[in-house]
Amino acid sequence: MENTDVNINQNRYLYIENLGCAKNQVDAEVMAASLSHDGWTLTDDVDKAGLIIVNTCGFIESAREESINAFFELRKAHPKAKVILSGCLAQRYGDELAEQLPEANGIFGNRDLSKINEFVAKVESRKRRPQKTDMLVPEYPDPDADIYERGTLFNFPGSAYLKISEGCNHRCGFCAIPIIRGALRSRPYDTILKEAKELADRGIREINLIAQDLAAYGTDWDGKSHFLDLLKDITAIEGDFKVRMLYIHPDAFPFELLDMVRSNPKIMPYFDIPIQHASAHLLRNMKRAGDQDVYTDLVSRIRSELPECVIRTTIMLGFPGETEEDFENVYSFVERNRFN
Numbered sequence: 602m603e604n605t606d607v608n609i610n611q612n613r614y615l616y617i618e619n620l621g622c623a624k625n626q627v628d629a630e631v632m633a634a635s636l637s638h639d640g641w642t643l644t645d646d647v648d649k650a651g652l653i654i655v656n657t658c659g660f661i662e663s664a665r666e667e668s669i670n671a672f673f674e675l676r677k678a679h680p681k682a683k684v685i686l687s688g689c690l691a692q693r694y695g696d697e698l699a700e701q702l703p704e705a706n707g708i709f710g711n712r713d714l715s716k717i718n719e720f721v722a723k724v725e726s727r728k729r730r731p732q733k734t735d736m737l738v739p740e741y742p743d744p745d746a747d748i749y750e751r752g753t754l755f756n757f758p759g760s761a762y763l764k765i766s767e768g769c770n771h772r773c774g775f776c777a778i779p780i781i782r783g784a785l786r787s788r789p790y791d792t793i794l795k796e797a798k799e800l801a802d803r804g805i806r807e808i809n810l811i812a813q814d815l816a817a818y819g820t821d822w823d824g825k826s827h828f829l830d831l832l833k834d835i836t837a838i839e840g841d842f843k844v845r846m847l848y849i850h851p852d853a854f855p856f857e858l859l860d861m862v863r864s865n866p867k868i869m870p871y872f873d874i875p876i877q878h879a880s881a882h883l884l885r886n887m888k889r890a891g892d893q894d895v896y897t898d899l900v901s902r903i904r905s906e907l908p909e910c911v912i913r914t915t916i917m918l919g920f921p922g923e924t925e926e927d928f929e930n931v932y933s934f935v936e937r938n939r940f941n
Contacts, residue, residue: 612651612682615641618675619755620668621658623762623811623847624782625688625711629656630751632687632717639718643753647675652683652721654709659690659781676704683724685709687717689781695738710738712767712783715748740783749788749796760807761800765793765831769813770821771850774887775877775920778813785813785821794834801840808835808842814850816858829857836867847873852890854899859906870907874899875915879934880927883920893934900938911941 615636619629632654633643644650653675657668668690676684685707686698692710699708707724709717720737727735754761768783769776800808810832812818819827836844844867849855851874862868878884879893891899903910916931 612649613640613642614644614646614649615652615654616644616647616650617654617656618647618671619656620671621656621660621664621689623809624764624813625656625658626755627749627751627762627764627811628688628711628714629654630753630755631714631749632656634750634752635714635717635748636721637752639722641721647679650679650682652685652725653679654685654687657686657688657690659688659693660777665690672702672705683707683721685721685724687711692738693777693781695736699736706735708736708738711781712738712740713748749792759805760809761803761805762809762811763793763797763800764788764811765815765818765828766812770817771814772888773877775917782813785817787817787819787821787827790819790827790831793831794838797835798838798840801838801842806842807845809845809847810835811847814848814853815846816849816853816855826853826855829855829861832858832861832868833865836865843867843869845869845871849874851876851896851899856902859903862907862910870910871913872903872910873913877915877917878920878927879931880923883923883927886922887917887920893930897934897938900940912938914940 615633617629617633619626637643641652647653655668655672655675658664659668672684672686683706686702686705687709688711691698691708692712695708695710698705702708707720709720716737724735749764756762766785766787768785769778770785772779797808816826816828818831819825832844849872854874862870876896877887877889879896881892884891900912903912916935918928918931
């Protein structure tokens with residue numbers, strides 16, 4: 602006899618609205634691959650979708666507003682679809698969203714993506730939305746589990762992100778990442794190498810390594826960075842590809858990296874170092890160790906050893922306590938260092 606209490610959605614097309622950073626993008630790719638095992642087909646035509654996942658950013662206010670606005674636009678335009686909020690906003694504000702967004706079919710956090718299938722199955726089985734939105738804000742998965750299978754990549758053709766760790770043990774005064782994604786959890790070494798090989802075998806020509814701080818890779822195991830060893834072994838994989846590094850904390854920059862980049866043509870001389878400011882007292886309030894002289898020396902050393910390098914940074918204005926003099930300091934710092 603047919604179970605009339607369960608209304609399984611026969612539309613098996615999945616659309617993901619991905620917001621936020623590259624790490625969020627990898628999460629979206631992982632969810633899509635995982636759900637494909639339950640018969641969901643990823644589509645870029647939202648009008649076809651029976652399931653819509655809004656993979657949110659929760660880092661700063663404007664990103665939170667963008668995420669909520671995207672949800673309401675999709676909810677209004679597609680009233681028959683199941684619409685789930687996932688990602689950083691869902692992880693950080695799960696309880697509030699579940700209470701205040703009855704329009705959502707579900708709220709799914711980002712710390713354990715292996716639970717996305719069972720959560721979607723639960724949401725899918727409901728005949729109508731419950732009075733309180735279904736919510737799953739999981740904590741950490743089994744540390745030995747690796748759930749980074751990916752099929753469709755959302756990047757430009759020939760380019761892909763490779764996440765080497767989750768979370769962060771730095772406690773910068775302006776950053777919510779440890780609250781959202783938790784403490785540093787380095788992915789298993791061999792699993793990263795396996796994924797890098799799979800990407801190279803797929804014809805990926807640019808592998809972008811991502812983490813909150815690449816140089817912190819492995820420090821949660823024994824207090825030592827294993828990033829340079831990992832980088833060496835990734836570039837030893839056969840294939841015609843380059844490796845780009847994204848995000849290295851300026852207070853723990855591994856200078857041995859410069860020799861490796863100089864001698865290894867597979868590593869792009871591209872350094873993404875979020876310095877944030879140049880005023881010493883403001884950096885202390887941010888729980889950063891450097892100052893404009895320390896960071897100028899860092900930039901100068903990289904450029905002197907690798908004249909062809911590209912250095913990208915992030916500068917933050919308006920941190921509490923910033924004075925006009927602090928602004929002038931960071932302005933002259935940027936003017937002097939001429940970041941690429």
